[in-house]
Amino acid sequence: ASSEAIKPSNGATSHHDEEKGLYRTATGVTMSPELFEKLYLTPKVPHVGDYNRRFANPTALGFVGFVISTFTFSIMCMGWGGAAGFSPVVGIFFFVGPVLLVFAMV
Secondary structure, three states: OOEEEEOOOOOOOEEEEOOOOEEEOOOOEEEOHHHHHHHHHOOOOOOOOOHHHHOOOOHHHHHHHHHHHHHHHHHHHHOHHHOOOOHHHHHHHHHHHHHHHHHHHO
């Protein structure tokens, strides 16, 4: 590996490693865009299956489950439209909202 010391005008010593494409200075390391893409943007392990094409994003399902139960609870607490009592909405609180959240988690 050939590494040569370079003395810039500001007095800091920097090293240039030609084989790796790295430039070391006293404050950090710079690299070429090609090396950055190879190191950080190219996946190291090939994908076995492409699940993004087979399954949809479950975030919306979990969000809807949370919104359904929270919105119903807030309507009941505020008494909108004569909403009173816990028994009419117990199914939404304990079944619909949490089940959708669990489906989104799996």
